[in-house]
Amino acid sequence: MTQHAVDSAPAPAGCPSAPRDWWRDAVIYQVYVRSFADSDGDGVGDLPGVRERLPYLAGLGVDAVWLTPFYASPQADGGYDVSDYRAVDPRLGQLADAEALVREAHRLGLRVILDIVPNHTSDQHPWFRAALAGDEAARARYHFRDGRGERGERGERGELPPNDWESVFGGPAWTRTAGGQWYLHLFAPEQPDLDWENPEVHAEFDSVLRFWLDLGVDGFRIDVAHGMVKAAGLPDIGHGEQARMVGAQELPFFDQDGVHEIHRSWRRLLESYGPDRIGVAEAWAPNAARLALYVRADELHQAFNFQFLRAGWDAGELREVIDESMEATTSVGAPTTWVLSNHDVVRHRTRLGSLSRARAAALLMLALPGSVYLYQGEELGLPEVGELPDAVRQDPAFFRRTTGENAGQEGLRDGCRVPLPWETRGPSYGFGPAGSWLPQPAAWRDLSVQAQTGDPLSTLEMYRSALRLRRELPGLGDSAMEWLEAPEGVLALSRPGMVCVVNTRDSAVAMTLPGALLLSSAPDVPESPHVPANSCTWWAA
The missing domain is CATH 3.20.20.80 (Glycosidases)
Known part of the structure; x- marks a missing residue:
């Protein structure tokens, strides 16, 4: 155990x-x-x-x-x-x-x-709009970088993204601006990443949290x-299929x-x-x-x-x-x-x-x-x-x-x-x-x-019923848990005043069950020492 x-x-x-x-x-x-x-x-x-x-x-x-x-x-x-x-x-x-x-x-x-x-913010956030307009202080709140790649017959210097990072949503994690630099977005291009090395970003979010806490939210x-x-240094990763x-x-x-x-x-x-x-x-x-x-x-x-x-x-x-x-x-x-x-x-x-x-x-x-x-x-x-x-x-x-x-x-x-x-x-x-x-x-x-x-x-x-029992049974919530012996494919755990039995198999499993049945996920209430297939039952202990 x-x-x-x-x-x-x-x-x-x-x-x-x-x-x-x-x-x-x-x-x-x-x-x-x-x-x-x-x-x-x-x-x-x-x-x-x-x-x-x-x-x-x-x-x-x-x-x-x-x-x-x-x-x-x-x-x-x-x-x-x-x-x-x-x-x-x-x-x-x-x-x-x-x-x-x-x-x-x-x-x-x-x-x-x-x-x-x-x-990240929206690309319509006043900070990012100011950044695109050339405000250097605003640009420093995001990750703007020069691109890679040399001037060539078919392209210009900086035509490649600054690194090989991919967006969680697919495609490159960088979008090039009209000014030639690229900005980072780990999600959609409309969601430019903030640079948390910038103290102005810290100060702004402290203010935002206080705004809603003052309104009364709990977290x-x-x-x-x-x-x-x-x-x-925003280093390369070296492979694709990076984030999901x-x-x-x-x-x-x-x-x-x-x-x-x-x-x-x-x-x-x-x-x-x-x-x-x-x-x-x-x-x-x-x-x-x-x-x-x-x-x-x-x-x-x-x-x-x-x-x-x-x-x-x-x-x-x-x-x-x-x-x-x-x-x-x-x-x-x-x-x-x-x-x-x-x-x-x-x-x-x-x-x-x-x-x-x-x-x-x-x-x-x-x-x-x-x-x-x-x-x-x-x-x-x-x-x-x-x-x-x-x-x-x-x-x-x-x-x-x-x-x-x-x-x-x-x-x-x-x-x-x-x-x-x-x-x-x-x-x-x-x-x-x-x-x-x-x-x-x-x-x-x-x-x-x-x-x-x-x-x-x-x-x-x-x-x-489960939420009601969770409130009524003092042993549920933040207290001790103990694993009990159970057949293969079955989990049995003991909480103060209750035993939970989970059968992950597609067939019923015979086992000794404690106390009175409190709650079952299966529509058929177990009437014999068998735990229904693909079920979880709570028992008084």
């Missing part, structure tokens, strides 16, 4: 005034604002729509809401290209709507985490937290040691507002040990565990990832943060191959020590939408990478961003009074909140 001892912490927060370490075992729900709820009928989700649906999230049983970017943006990458960090995009609402949302969330006992995008999810510092969404490659533009001093300074800023404001790293690291560096005691509070997200439906692989993740974070006194889906990856129902596996994976995740992130719609069992017409796609990766190893999902992130179905009828199944910016499959009416509410066998009610 293997036992993991995790530092105990106060009980899960029931309201924003709860004890300081609420984040150690919180369940945080990701809202992709454009696809959550549309209040004005333009087909795009907005802040008033989110605020109207907050009671649903409070009733679901989550502790906090993470909102994807709603700042002023040309929307070249779904709002992750920001032109004004202190303004709300008029298509998504007004600043007063953001304030009202935070107030209502707090009234309902929910905390609010905002997405901050510090690696920030830091987009590309691993990419803000580049290796000195949720990757773990060692690259000179990701996971450089210099990012940690930025995060330390942000931790100090957050703590100046009190002990309960948090920073969450979206960090792609080569391994769990490197990821743990982002959550040392003087850095950020949480980091997404993409190793768990990437694990296959295999008992041995899952156990190895869980062990490595917990050993790494426990070594620095941090909680582990678990996630199965988000706005950048194929929904885990599709990725794991079936709804039964997706339901089982969710119960396993919710039984593990630490904090959990849920992506909107996973509680409905939504699958990836893989048949969207090209004409409606908006993901910039789709237009830059359509062939090769990283085709498919890497160019088709729109499939996990299709707006939610709330009702069984209507032009957008309750998403809004009109249609939706991405078409919803007709089958989604049967997966809507309305269709599943009250059905004890539905995925929504399973999530509601």
Whole structure:
């Protein structure tokens, strides 16, 4: 048996005034604002729509809401290209709507985490527009470089990019300006990378964080937290197929040691507002040990565990990832943060191959020590939408990478961003009074909140039950975990007061089961000493 001892912490927060370490075992729900709820009928989700649906999230049983970017943006990458960090995009609402949302969330006992995008701005940001106009101070805030290549018969000096770096979205990570120099963009050309060696960049983002903290938000999810510092000299990599969404490659533009001093300074800023404001790293690291560096005691509070997200439906692989993740974070006194889906990856129902596996994976995740992130719609069992017409796609990766190893999902992130179905009828199944910016499959009416509410066998009610039990059982959350002996293909883990059993096999497995059944991901309740195929069960202990 293997036992993991995790530092105990106060009980899960029931309201924003709860004890300081609420984040150690919180369940945080990701809202992709454009696809959550549309209040004005333009087909795009907005802040008033989110605020109207907050009671649903409070009733679901989550502790906090993470909102994807709603700042002023040309929307070249779904709002992750920001032109004004202190303004709300008029298509998504007004600043007063953001304030009202935070107030209502707090009234309902929910905390609010905002997405901050510090690696790059929009090419329409005033800084970058000034840089293109020749302002040297503005240019120094980005990575402008001369190109390579000698003057030749068919070209001019500097016609080649400064190095061989590739964009995560495909193609070169450099775009040449009318003046002849090139600028760096690890994502779309409309997203020029900031140079964090420049103190003006630090000062500006300190100001931006304070602006939203003063408005009352409870923390920030830091987009590309691993990419803000580049290796000195911007060295060549020497090969292609370099970076992918949720990757773990060692690259000179990701996971450089210099990012940690930025995060330390942000931790100090957050703590100046009190002990309960948090920073969450979206960090792609080569391994769990490197990821743990982002959550040392003087850095950020949480980091997404993409190793768990990437694990296959295999008992041995899952156990190895869980062990490595917990050993790494426990070594620095941090909680582990678990996630199965988000706005950048194929929904885990599709990725794991079936709804039964997706339901089982969710119960396993919710039984593990630490904090959990849920992506909107996973509680409905939504699958990836893989048949969207090209004409409606908006993901910039789709237009830059359509062939090769990283085709498919890497160019088709729109499939996990299709707006939610709330009702069984209507032009957008309750998403809004009109249609939706991405078409919803007709089958989604049967997966809507309305269709599943009250059905004890539905995925929504399973999530509601799991979150209720997670609050009621004091042993769940941030406390000890112990592996128990189990047959091949089965994981069994003990938490104080509960045993979780996961069968990853396609057939039922006989084993001795403890106590009374608390919850099962399988529709058929086990009545004999058999664990159903592709299931997760919780038992009283």
